[in-house]
Each structure stands twice: as structure tokens, then as C-alpha cells.
Amino acid sequence: MTIIKNNIIYDQNHQLATDIYFPNDTTTNTKILIFWHGGGWFRGNKESVKEFGISFANAGFMTFIPEYRLAPKHIYPAAHDDALTFVNWLLESHYTDDDDQKNIFQIGASVGGNMAIYLAGKFGFPTVTWSAPVEFSDWFKNHIDTKPSPVAKEEFGLIDRHQIAASFYKYFAQTYAGTANEAVLAKINAKSFDLTNLGPLLMINSADELTPITSVLDFINYLSTKNLPSQLMVIPGHGHAMDYAKEYLDESLDYLFQIAKRHR
Known part of the structure; x- marks a missing residue:
């Protein structure tokens, strides 16, 4: 037990x-x-x-x-x-x-x-x-047009699984970083860790x-x-x-x- x-x-x-x-x-x-x-x-x-x-x-x-x-x-x-x-x-x-x-x-x-x-x-x-x-910083550069949302299906009417996932990925990373600034996002990249x-x-x-x-x-x-x-x-x-x-x-x-x- x-x-x-x-x-x-x-x-x-x-x-x-x-x-x-x-x-x-x-x-x-x-x-x-x-x-x-x-x-x-x-x-x-x-x-x-x-x-x-x-x-x-x-x-x-x-x-x-x-x-x-x-x-x-x-x-x-x-x-x-x-x-x-x-x-x-x-x-x-x-x-x-x-x-x-x-x-x-x-x-x-x-x-x-x-x-x-x-x-x-x-x-x-x-x-x-x-x-x-x-990885976040390069991903953001390649997804400039992606709109962040935790519920992209409901908020934006998206039906494609990959688009919904990308929207969520951008949302949670930007929310934690507090910004879409590449320099800040790069600090959360695992490559940036000691x-x-x-x-x-x-x-x-x-x-x-x-x-x-x-x-x-x-x-x-x-x-x-x-x-x-x-x-x-x-x-x-x-x-x-x-x-x-x-x-x-x-x-x-x-x-x-x-x-x-x-x-x-």
C-alpha cells in the first residue's frame, strides 16, 4: 500500500x-x-x-x-x-x-x-x-502567420489537426515566455540549457x-x-x-x- x-x-x-x-x-x-x-x-x-x-x-x-x-x-x-x-x-x-x-x-x-x-x-x-x-525560437520564425489559441477549433473554426496543434503550441510558448521575442524564446530552447x-x-x-x-x-x-x-x-x-x-x-x-x- x-x-x-x-x-x-x-x-x-x-x-x-x-x-x-x-x-x-x-x-x-x-x-x-x-x-x-x-x-x-x-x-x-x-x-x-x-x-x-x-x-x-x-x-x-x-x-x-x-x-x-x-x-x-x-x-x-x-x-x-x-x-x-x-x-x-x-x-x-x-x-x-x-x-x-x-x-x-x-x-x-x-x-x-x-x-x-x-x-x-x-x-x-x-x-x-x-x-x-x-525548440521554440526557430519554430516561431517559421509560423509567423499562426494565431495563438488554446482552443483554436472553437475560436478560429480550424478543423485541421496540425493547424490546431500549431495554434496551441504558439499559445503556450508565448504565454510562458510572456512575449514572442525570439531572444526570450531561445532561452527556453533545450539547446540553450547548460x-x-x-x-x-x-x-x-x-x-x-x-x-x-x-x-x-x-x-x-x-x-x-x-x-x-x-x-x-x-x-x-x-x-x-x-x-x-x-x-x-x-x-x-x-x-x-x-x-x-x-x-x-
């Missing part, structure tokens, strides 16, 4: 909290998993992914699902700063030992995957992303979805030129992140378990 502690404050200044899911047999050797929820940086919460917290705990991970500040009230770099604040809190908390940085793993869904890559570059946490968006300490990374993406596969392929190629470790799993269809999460949960956890075995 999973034990859950809700609303443990990790940032007093912004009153941000995390939920913690404990496996039955928690010991000092228990691996730690941070799960970053998605929602385009403007919606989503830790409560909505409770079933995943339970699944991760049942798989043997002490699981943390933090909340972070959302746009449009809080624009870039608020969510990324919150993610960094959380990790620093975790490493200094009584939930970890002095050498536990090597025992921390991540899964990030959608924009949560973007944040997970940001942290992986700093701390080396083995990481799995589900449909992480990794990836010096990037650890093992598995990116899972659908072949034709919200996150442009061309940008993901370009990012994987970029990592290879830097001799940084990464794998890409392209799955059929057009589902985004949580659309296929349950189906590929075992593959994600198996990847992390294999990394954990190598780190023993």
Missing part, C-alpha cells in the same frame, strides 16, 4: 508544495523519482497525476511530484527556477542522504520534460521525457504530434555532436505525452531500472 504525504512545502517564499509517494519497503537505498507534470506551463497540477505517483511508488521509487508556478501570472523563468529550487530543497532535506544525488531519477511529461532536461543538464539525473518540447552534466536521457515522442518531431531529431543530433548520451523512441500515432503515458510506463521505468543497475 502506497503511503502519500500531501502538500509538503519546499518553497516558503512562493508557498510551493510537493506530494510524496512512499513505496512499502522504503530504505536508505530506495531510488528517488521526480515526476514533472505537463500542461503548457499555464495549467496542470500535481493532483491530476496522482495515479502515476502511485504507480511509480508501487514500482519501488520514492516519488516526488512538485507543483510550480504557472503562466500567465508567472512567466519564464518562473517554472524553471521553481524546478531548480525544488531539487536544491530535496538534496538538503531529510528525505535524502549526502550522496543521494546519484539515486535521483526523473520523468517529465510535455513541458515537464523540458524542465527535466534543464535539471538533467545541471545534476546528471537519468531522465525520461514524454513529448518534451525542445547540458554539461547531462546523464542518460530517453526521449519518447509520437511520430506526428504537438511536439514537432523535426525539432526533437535536431536536438538528438545536437547532443550527439557534444558526445552527450541520449536515446529516442518514436512511437506510432499522434498522441502527446499523457495520451500514451500509461502504455509506455513500463518502458520508461525499465529504462531507469537499467540505469540504476549500472550505477550500483
